[in-house]
Amino acid sequence: xxxxxxxxxxxxxxxxxxxxxxxxxxxxxxxxxxxxxxxxxxxxxxxxxxxxxxxxxxxxxxxxxxxxxxxxxxxxxxxxxxxxxxxxxxxxxxxxxxxxxxxxxxxxxxxxxxxxxxxxxxxxxx
Amino acid sequence: xxxxxxxxxxxxxxxxxxxxxxxxxxxxxxxxxxxxxxxxxxxxxxxxxxxxxxxxxxxxxxxxxxxxxxxxxxxxxxxxxxxxxxxxxxxxxxxxxxxxxxxxxxxxxxxxxxxxxxxxxxxxxxxxxxxxxxxxxxxxxxxxxxxxxxxxxxxxxxxxxxxxxxxxxxxxxxxxxxxxxxxxxxxxxxxxxxxxxxxxxxxxxxxxxxxxxxxxxxxxxxxxxxxxxxxxxxxxxxxxxxxxxxxxxxxxxxxxxxxxxxxxxxxxxxxxxxxxxxxxxxxxxxxxxxxxxxxxxxxxxxxxxxxxxxxxxxxxxxxxxxxxxxxxxxxxxxxxxxxxxxxxxxxxxxxxxxxxxxxxxxxxxxxxxxxxxxxxxxxxxxxxxxxxxxxxxxxxxxxxxxxxxxxxxxxxxxxxxxxxx
Ligand code: SF4
Numbered sequence: 001x002x003x004x005x006x007x008x009x010x011x012x013x014x015x016x017x018x019x020x021x022x023x024x025x026x027x028x029x030x031x032x033x034x035x036x037x038x039x040x041x042x043x044x045x046x047x048x049x050x051x052x053x054x055x056x057x058x059x060x061x062x063x064x065x066x067x068x069x070x071x072x073x074x075x076x077x078x079x080x081x082x083x084x085x086x087x088x089x090x091x092x093x094x095x096x097x098x099x100x101x102x103x104x105x106x107x108x109x110x111x112x113x114x115x116x117x118x119x120x121x122x123x124x125x126x
Numbered sequence: 127x128x129x130x131x132x133x134x135x136x137x138x139x140x141x142x143x144x145x146x147x148x149x150x151x152x153x154x155x156x157x158x159x160x161x162x163x164x165x166x167x168x169x170x171x172x173x174x175x176x177x178x179x180x181x182x183x184x185x186x187x188x189x190x191x192x193x194x195x196x197x198x199x200x201x202x203x204x205x206x207x208x209x210x211x212x213x214x215x216x217x218x219x220x221x222x223x224x225x226x227x228x229x230x231x232x233x234x235x236x237x238x239x240x241x242x243x244x245x246x247x248x249x250x251x252x253x254x255x256x257x258x259x260x261x262x263x264x265x266x267x268x269x270x271x272x273x274x275x276x277x278x279x280x281x282x283x284x285x286x287x288x289x290x291x292x293x294x295x296x297x298x299x300x301x302x303x304x305x306x307x308x309x310x311x312x313x314x315x316x317x318x319x320x321x322x323x324x325x326x327x328x329x330x331x332x333x334x335x336x337x338x339x340x341x342x343x344x345x346x347x348x349x350x351x352x353x354x355x356x357x358x359x360x361x362x363x364x365x366x367x368x369x370x371x372x373x374x375x376x377x378x379x380x381x382x383x384x385x386x387x388x389x390x391x392x393x394x395x396x397x398x399x400x401x402x403x404x405x406x407x408x409x410x411x412x413x414x415x416x417x418x419x420x421x422x423x424x425x426x427x428x429x430x431x432x433x434x435x436x437x438x439x440x441x442x443x444x445x446x447x448x449x450x451x452x453x454x455x456x457x458x459x460x461x462x463x464x465x466x467x468x469x470x471x472x473x474x475x476x477x478x479x480x481x482x483x484x485x486x487x488x489x490x491x492x493x494x495x496x497x498x499x500x501x502x503x504x505x506x507x508x509x510x511x512x513x514x515x516x517x518x519x520x521x522x523x524x525x526x527x528x529x530x531x532x533x534x535x536x537x538x539x540x541x542x543x544x545x546x547x
Contacts (some may be wrong), residue, residue: 010329
């Protein structure tokens with residue numbers, strides 16, 4: 001008897017929040033079976049979220065010589081969900097100096113993900 | 127930062143806008159588009175842009191700019207348009223009075239106390255957060271109780287942590303976003319407590335801010351007591367029944383040093399109340415016509431001043447209209463007056479604008495009282511539309527064409543949201 005592998009996800013496609021069940025008992029070769037969706041968006045979301053969940057991350061880093069103590073930064077693309085905390089930790093000790101332009105790369109290719117950390121606003125030098 | 131301080135403050139402007147957040151910035155662009163020449167955008171903060179600077183997360187701009195932006199990126203785009211549009215921006219300035227003749231009294235860090243006459247005025251002051259006083263939680267009055275938006279400013283702009291062990295009351299989007307934000311900064315978020323049986327924020331935020339970090343969401347549960355003499359030392363939480371009465375026999379204690387509140391926003395209308403406007407008791411904002419004009423001639427209102435929005439994109443869209451109307455008013459153009467009043471009926475909390483005109487198309491924003499699936503929205507018997515669902519936390523937006531309104535011959539049109547079948 002093969003083990004049942006069923007995982008639960010909450011669809012984020014709309015406020016209905018369908019409870020998706022993803023069955024990957026068959027393994028990756030056969031693809032996963034998603035049930036519980038109310039529309040196609042949910043089916044696709046369930047598959048993606050099960051196979052390769054990815055997230056954007058935004059935080060702020062220390063800045064010297066500016067009006068504020070922090071400047072906001074973001075990932076230029078999504079990173080694997082399981083790396084989000086590590087990505088946040090990788091930038092927490094960075095300190096940059098004003099003036100800063102929106103889009104300035106603060107950290108390139110963070111943790112080898114191919115994604116950069118960039119400033120999300122201009123900040124003038126005081 | 128991008129600045130555009132006017133070197134010289136004029137005594138008369140075509141359009142003066144109070145508040146340089148997303149609403150005010152879009153209104154300025156609308157006024158410019160419709161031929162207003164001298165436009166003054168005023169903000170009490172030291173930089174224009176409003177609350178967006180501290181909303182550093184993704185999720186803005188998909189509708190207004192067609193691309194996903196963070197809050198600061200959205201603010202900077204708007205501000206760049208304002209500067210390129212040659213609009214005077216006066217920051218560090220408080221508008222503390224307005225007369226029915228549209229003379230504004232300003233108090234400015236750089237200009238002192240000044241009177242400015244306006245051809246048209248746009249009220250775009252936004253909203254503020256509900257505080258502990260608004261919901262009367264019992265207990266002592268220690269430090270360590272703060273709103274989610276204030277915590278957001280501390281963390282994202284000032285680099286200060288509000289505490290080490292945090293409980294969050296209310297599941298509004300800012301609270302959920304801050305649960306994730308604090309977790310990433312190494313703060314322990316012990317749980318989100320929501321008195322309603324459903325989360326108030328987007329599912330996206332429930333999943334990506336709470337589930338991703340194993341932060342528990344306790345529905346139908348609230349804080350009944352806050353303890354601590356100098357600093358918060360803990361709270362007591364309890365499940366509530368359908369009448370929101372706490373069941374103390376099932377209460378439990380949580381040790382924490384911080385209580386963060388995410389319990390809603392209130393339109394900020396102190397300035398609006400200086401003139402004799404009529405207010406909507408439900409939105410608590412001024413009643414507005416289909417051009418976003420208040421009941422005072424040439425005074426317009428938009429954004430969170432008029433009603434609380436869920437998305438900044440809708441604030442920009444509504445405020446662009448308000449600004450266009452203000453620009454037209456200032457240059458002597460007046461569209462035909464509204465002839466139909468919208469009356470909220472079954473399962474409708476409010477409609478904005480509160481009146482419409484049957485000679486043109488309108489975007490009508492509304493909220494419902496309770497969740498409903500498979501429903502129909504009905505405007506009297508002239509128009510109906512099927513909706514797969516409605517939720518109180520999600521604004522309903524309806525595009526209404528003139529040809530439907532022309533079929534209506536009364537003066538009060540009732541709007542209902544009813545279950546199908
Ligand atoms: S599956 Fe479709 S209907 Fe259900 S929550 Fe997702 S988007 Fe909404």
